[in-house]
Amino acid sequence: MRTEAVPGALLEISGLKTHFFTEDGVVKAVDGVDLTVYQNRTICILGESGCGKSIMARSILRIVDAPGRITDGRILYRAADGREIDLATARQGSAQLRQIRGQDIAMIFQEPMTSLGPIQKIGKQIVETILLHRKVSKAEAKEEAIEMLDRVGIPDPRQRFEAYPFELSGGMRQRAMIAMALSCQPRLLIADEPTTALDVTTQAQILDLIAELKEEFAMAVMLITHDLGVVAEVAEDVAVMYMGRVVEEGDVYAIFENPQHPYTRALMASVPRIGVTKSGRLPAIKGMVPHPLARPSGCPFRTRCDSAMPGVCDTSVPDLVPAGDSRTACFLFSDATGNG
Amino acid sequence: MVPTLLLVSITTFVIIQLPPGDYLDSLAAEMGESGVDNTAVLESLRRQYGLGEPFYVQYFKWMRGILLEGDFGLSFEKNRPVTDLIWDRLGWTFGISIMTLLFIWLTALPIGIYSAVRKYSVGDYVATFFGFIGLAIPNFLLALVMMYVAFKFFGQSVGGLVSPEYLGEPWTWAKFVDLLKHIWMPIVVVGTSGAAALIRIMRANLLDELYRPYVVTARAKGMTEFQLLLRYPVRVALNPFISTIGWILPTLVSGEIIVAVVMNLPTTGPLLLRALLVQDMFLAGSLILIVSMLTVVGTLISDVLLALVDPRIRYQ
């Protein structure tokens, strides 16, 4: 048994690579992610669309659709009984993996419109989850489902139990999704851009709800988002991703007050701040995210980086090293000798 | 529904009126040849059914007979009321059609699901290949081929629904077994093209659903692949599948009629063909009318069924 897991760590991802083998070539959606999720803490995964954050999250539950698959790395999950399970190598379809899905680690998705079965009643879908993982009778499961619906703030839960997804608004559907995800009291909730498809007021309500439930159920939350405002509001830890790698991780104050990686710095600078009057345009990150099939050699960010050092950044990929108050993968803070 | 049925009855009547002359003309010619003078009988028949009167008068007389007295008219050739001749045969036609529908479902559903889930596997290619063959062989040709094969290689007597020795016998267990030995062939023949079509439809529907977010949700809940497959995507893909009954029933009835002619089944097919060829207008008209109407009703039932299983349609 490995003993390197950090105390308090619930999930420890190291060197995770999830690649998509398409007809046009291999898309390295996740290419060497190192990340730790701690118990009872909220970690936000921040990054532009297409940076691999969703795929990384889906890799944890092993629900990446073909032609994608995990090619390397470990996802060490520490179960409640102290066992450590490597999810990256768990057999697809095994009872062990299915036990963890839904019961230990639950997930909610971006599109509440399409993430619920379209022609099954909401209540039935929740009851189904409860019955899958817990030894309760159907009637008990129904009562619990109604209680959950009530808990996530759905009015008239007893009636909504009988409702179909298309009868609910987007916000209500996302609440129902949350109720379903939390129905087995998971230890980790992965929320993949849960508010992107919702309008602004609903977004705030859903985020508040997740934060509230996190305290109540004493669970860890992994929130995936591209919205810096969301991060500032709910995060305790932050990991910034760029082209399939974590480029900087640390607690929320370190990332916001003292960002180290040029990408993080550029991100922070691109946000308008109330009270700060600046003339001219907001600074934007130059260039565009490279095509996934045309990854730059070395540090993937070097093509857009103002501090890129020719001969250094294009030869090898930087590792995460401590810098400032966080850990950063950038040659400004480490020697180019570490990684090939 | 009612306008459709009305339209069906008018269309049918127009069609059976199309041939120039009528059966009584040929009957009169025949009688004239044999030297029998039956002008009075012919005249009374003409009056009763309004032959020679304007089209709409004939139509109303015919419809009034059907609606008020259940009288579909007279089969001139057999000189018996149409109602005496048709019900048995209609029963067999629809019996075979419905059994064929069941056969199609029982084969198309699992094969379609398999083809979609194991896309581009050997099994999928085999199913696709047979699907195309099934679509390309016309019913009657398949019937001929199967009859030939059954006779040549298995020495089985073909044609009819029971062996000759059971014809006209009361129903016994042995006769029933004999019926089963015969009836599978028309069912398979009529059902092949429909099954082929439905396999393709099911496969396409399911492929549409298989990669939807809700499938991922179900997987993330910890369901087994088989559980989630049947409970979510298959369940959703089933709805357009059910609505296909609407169009498949007419084609089954059509197919049954043709196959019945080839296989000499005691169903509507041979009777209708004969009636059309000798211009036995009320018999032909009644058959077309009833077959069409029952099909329309069947389609309606499939619509109702669809609304029952799909809450989204109910909601609209």
Add this chain to the structure above:
Amino acid sequence: MSQAVLSHQEDVDDFDDTVKVLGPWALVWRKFKRHRLAMWSGVVVALIYLVAILGEFLAPVQIHDTSVRNTFQPPQAIHFFVTREDGSREFLLHAKGMKMELDRVALRRTFTVDESKIIPLGFWVRGYEYKFLGLLPSKVHLFGPTNPRDTVYLLGADRLGRDVLSRIILGTRVSMSIGLVGVAVSLVIGVLLGGASGYYGGWIDGLIQRFIEFIRSVPTIPLWMGLAAAIPLDWPPLRTYFVVTIIVSMIGWTTLAREVRGKFLSLRNEDFIIAARLDGLTNWEIIVKHMVPSFSSHIIASLTLAVPLMILAETSLSFLGIGLQPPIVSWGTLLKEAQNIRSIIEAPWLLIAPGTMIVIAVLTLNFLGDGVRDAADPHAH
């Protein structure tokens, strides 16, 4: 200066190499070419139509020539070598003659191969006179016995001793053209009604849609049987042919009309149509110049898929004896010869030969149509 011009020139070349602007048809064609099965099916379909066009040139025997001695004669095999009297073998394309014996007790005829009778075969042989492509009188046939007085039955003979092969070749013309003409008729009806339905909407749409639903909900075979049976037997063949074609085309147009309507409905609110309307184009101009080109590839795909349906319909009707009538030779009327089990058992080639042609034609037309549809659909992956 010259350097700058040069580099500019390079840029242009570069652009030409990488970004070729392909027209919509070129794109469809490029996608279609990748569909191997559809490509090959297209070749087969083209060959079948070629057979239909050449007709008599390919048919070795007059199709209406009867011969009592050859009734139900089985197919004759083609041999390549003959053995001379001195024992040497020599290349000669030929068929062996067949001897018919009548079993008077069983009232059956049996044919045995007559090894001594050799019928030499060859290409570009003289035979019966016909008009090439209906225009040029000619006696030359692609293939047949070199002696015009010999006859050979490569696919056997029917109940009147007529050559099945020749009849299938000429039946191809009738069956395949019914597919084309029928599709043309349903194209006109379908596009007119579907277009009107989709373009005007409102009660016109409602009326046409109800009508289409009506036609689709009624079992077609009994209705066609009724219609087809109404064709008087004494009509000239050509008129029967056209009426049957029209009856057959009654099935195809509803699908087409629905498709056209759907396209019209979705296009009606597209920006480029609204722009055209604001530019002051008339309805007709908008339809012809903008709407039809944008869905013509779909129409071609549905038409291709409708052809086999028409062929099957014609075949079924003629088989039942209420479609095309005997002087006309089509695959359906040929199959009518194989209507009962007894003649199939005595002469299986009457079933197998035309049946195979129908299956090949329908199958390749379906593959071709599928390929065209996939190629025409810009959303398909």
